[in-house]
Amino acid sequence: MKKKSTQDFYSKWFIAPAAILFIIFFVVPNLASFVLGFTDWSLYDFNNIKFNGLENFRRLFSEKTFAIAIKNTFYFAIVTVLIKNVFGFLMALIVKKTSKFNTLLRAVVFLPMTISVMVVAIIFVSIYNPTNGIINEGLRAIGLDSLTRDWLFDARYSMNSICLMDIWQGTGFTMCVMISGLQAIPTDYYEAAKIDGADKWQQLRYVTLPLLISSITISLVFNIISGFKVFAQVYSTTNGGPADSTHVLGTFLFKSFGNGFLGYSAAVGLFTTVLIVALSMTLLAILRKREVEY
Template structure:
């Protein structure tokens, strides 16, 4: 009896916070999505059926934001997972200063997103930015661009920043997976004459597929729900070139369109859930047990 009291004493406060700040707002969002609630009708919201959803699917800015979000998610996830795996394989070896290299690659995740965005704003500055100064310094001034001011380069520049931030975390997860593989497998492969490529594709990759599943899910979710880095770096500009669903919601919510943003948020939440569900389900089937 005493044990159950202690359990409730710990569970109830945590569950209450989760209920108030997550479950209830999610339930409220479903109802608000079907109203015309806005700052113009703040005290008298009216049920408007699926009007918000019709508006969303005829809004060209929404489709631009959705396209940008998907592009951003695919590019950052593929490159973060690939680089994280490559660094994990390399830094799993007994190299000099291995721990220092691991710390350097991992450290960006510990820096505030806003601070990183300010740093990259300075790096990408068209005149005084370190990137353009470096290119001009080595005689490649023709490659210097207004990276965040040109619609052709802004989204890719934002992707580079996210890759720099997130690769270290995925590397750490891959590294943990690699180090959990028994050494006997590699010793047997060496006896059979397997080279490094065969050991990687026949032993390492199949046995860390669970880590690959987790990292891919983390990359997809982080990419789809991106907001802070884009908002701090470009605020969706120039000309909506980096507009993502997160900044799109912030813009319309700031304009007082509460019902409309609730509808967009509801649809996008379902979209993220479906993508995550099918990605994890498909990759789980390919995992190999140790």
């Protein structure tokens, strides 16, 4: 019998700490959420947990605020995912070649990713301030007072203002994914396309985009997961206001939990998890079919 090598032995133990943390902080809470989502557990009757079947979900879908939260979550995810991927792709095309200027530009675009969401929120709350924020002050300075708005607490603009904040922070991640994909494409394909008379647009359409599908897939899936998990961006700016107009699934769950309805909030979390998994797996299955090997 062949003895196990020391490397094989230690490799399993090296992943043990990460595996334990993953089980404790991800697997166990999700399993608990799956069970508790079908109970009436609350702080008001903490020691008396009763199975109530689908009652939590019936209550969820009858609440007007929950419908608003779903709509806003989809809106936030769709807008931010599309714009971050378009901007990230365009930035990647601009800075894909290695140079001192491009390296600096990459760092500038990626820098917001290194900042905490809460810090970014504080910055943008200041920028959006209706009295002395940079945007309104700038508009007044050029005589466009009529265009000044209360960007965060006017229901017509608040959701888009939060989306803009997330786009500013998250575009750098998409750019980095796209750059790695662009740099992995062999130059032979572009040389062959030039010989066949393809111009820059045709090279982009028939060479770059098809060979970049794997990177686009990664970026889309990660951004969709991030988009549907949105919480801190809303909580730290509007807290779901004004008049629940920026409520998302994350803030809805948080407020349900804060009100002591533990089983009900677990049902919200379970619904969100199933939604994210279903959308991510569907998108992954569709895009995987379009990937090209090279």
